[in-house]
Amino acid sequence: MSDKPESSKTQLEEHLNQPLLQKDFLSQLPVEVAYRIIGYLTPCDLTVCAGVSRTWQRICEGDRTWRIKCLEKGYVKFDAPSFRFLGGWAANRANEEAGITICSHMTFQEARQNRREREIAYGQCYERSSWKSLYLRKQRIISNWRSRPIQSSTVLKSGRIVTGWLDDNTLRVWNVDSAQPAFTLTGHMNNVVTSQVSDDGKYIVSGSYDRTVRVWCGQTGVQRHVLQGHTGTVWCxxxxxxxxxxxxxxxxLQVWDIVDGKCLQVLTGHMAEVRCVQFDGKRVVSGSFDSTVKVWNVQTGECLHTLTGHTNPVLSLLFEPERDLVVSGSEDRTMRVDFASGREDRTIRVWDVRRGTCIAILHSHEMLIGAHYGMQLRGNILVSCFTYTDVGVWDIRNGGSCIHRLQGVNSHTDYITSFQLLDSGLLVTSSRDGSVKLWDVDKGTFVRDLVRLQADIWIWRLFATETFLLCVDRSRSLSGTEDRDLILIDFDASYP
Incomplete structure (x- = not known):
């Protein structure tokens, strides 16, 4: 055989191997082994291989396979498609009349045609494999954020539209899907400065300059309790x-049962006003104008730790109880990933709360960190303002390093007012320059502009979920009064 020419060897090998290549080897393997092999394929490969045979299709299209792909990406089941575009959301022309430009918006005719296609919430793919359909829906939503023309948006106009920080002592609650006001919460005797909604939507709580905390029914807006006990402004x-x-x-700090309206604990120990607080059900973490962060046992009221190092008031906090990490921000131009403390050397320090040791130092932080900016943590990636007009991205592992600065020709030209980090790795930022921008945190790159406002309007705050963006703008009318609008943009997608 060795004397045969090379071409003859090749032909002989092909002749011997051809029958083996024609066999459906996957169907002859144990099921567990088959799924293990298929698990190494990419989603694109799975789509192609599903056409090989019925066996391949069953495995490549099955929920078991696509559930793994979803979990690898961190995709979990979320709310059904909202169909906001079928409710009270206005056409994009209303945005133009309000001096608001929604970038890359579809024309009215394009949006209407696209909406017809989206009116089917669950397509044929969902019937075959709900996890594959979930994966594809998530990819569609990310694509809607990144590049596709925006098809649905609305502007809600009102002089008193935000659920706090108002001049008339009220909170207004809106139904986002219908773009209609649900009810107005009245009762506070001074401006509202902080509010929250319970996870199940049953309760709304608010704090005010009037020194009270009020509890409201989330469905009707009826006031349930007035919690009295503080002798100063309720800041957080x-x-x-x-x-x-x-x-x-x-x-x-005071601990309350909002069902019966009773005070359970009073936490004393700070030497100045408390401006930020986080609570996980067992431990309370608080930041104060006394430049310290304190950790409390909510059951006993005992102060477990006092974290020192900041030289100015602590204005913002993040608490990740699963890893015993706290991030604290201060006017001393430092952030701390705590059990963390930073110093005036412009560092961010990462601490292990159980051992009380510093495990990482993050350098080169130059920005005042306050309540207006905040910090957000996703896994080991920390995001905060680096300067007044750009954002820094840090990796808190291995000693910590600033891996990206979101800046350049596409950066904001005025103060950043708000930002939100999404699970998909996208970051939305707003500014006094009247723009809302989208960034890719993992790559450190600019993606696109989402909103642009005329010169006398600017974005005050924003809030984003995986499927929609809400921006609050502010402007001055000719009479000198302050006007506020809500801008809502829909990025949702149906299940294919």
Whole structure:
């Protein structure tokens, strides 16, 4: 055989191997082994291989296979398609009349045609494999954020539209899907400065300059309780289940049962007003104008730790109880990933709360971190303002490093007012320059502009979920009064 020419060898090998290649080897393997092999394929490969045979289709299209792909990406089941575009959402022409440009918006005719296609919430793919349909829906939503023309948006006009920080002592609650006001909460005797909604939507809680915390029914807006006990402004609160922790300028935190309206604990120890608080059901973490962060046992009221190092008031906090991490931000131009403390050397320090040791130092933070900016943590990626007009991205592992600065020709030209990090790795930022921008945090790149406002209007706050964006703008009318609008943009998609 060795004397045969090379071409003859090749022909002989093909002749011997051809029958083996024609066999459906996957159907002859144990099921567990077959799924293990298919698990190495990419989603695109799975789609192609599903056409090989019925056996391949059953495995490649099955829920078992696509559930793994969803979990690898962190995709979990979420709410059904909202169909906001079928409710009270206005056409994009209303945005233009309000001096608001929704970038890359479909024309009215294009949007109407696309909406017809979206009116089917669950397509044929969902019937075959709900997990594959979930994966594809998630990819559609991400694509809607990144590049596809925006088809559905609306502007809600009102002089008193935000659920707090108002001049008339009220909160207004809106139904986002129908773009209609649900009810107005009246009762506070001074401006509302903080509010939260319970996870199940049954309760709304609010704190005010009037030194009270009020509990409202989330369905009807009826006032349930007036929680009295603070002797100063209620600046912050954190709700877990039906237990609420409130922080005040009276230097205390109070723990409340919002069902029966009773005070369960008073936490004392701060030497100045409390401006931020986080609560996980067992531990309370608070930041104060006394430049410290304190950790409390909510059952006993005992102060477990006092974290020192900030030289100015602590204005913002993040708490990740699963990893015993706290992120604290201060006017001393430092952030702390705590059990963390930063110093005036412009560092971010990462601490292990159980051992009380510093496990990482993050350098080169130059920005004042306050309540208006905040910090967000996704896995090991920390996002916060780096300067007044750009955002920094840090990896808190291996000593910590700033891996990206979101800046350049597409960066904001005025103060950043708000931002939100999505699970998909996208970051939405707003600014006094009247723009809302989208960034890819993993790559550190600019994606696109979402909103642009005329010169006398600017974005005050934003809030984003995986499927929609809400922006609050502010402007001055000719009479000198302040006007506020809600801008809502829909990125939802149906199940294929």
């Amino acid at each position: 609160m954190s709700l877990h289940g039906t237990t609420l922790v409130s922080g005040s300028s009276d230097q205390t």
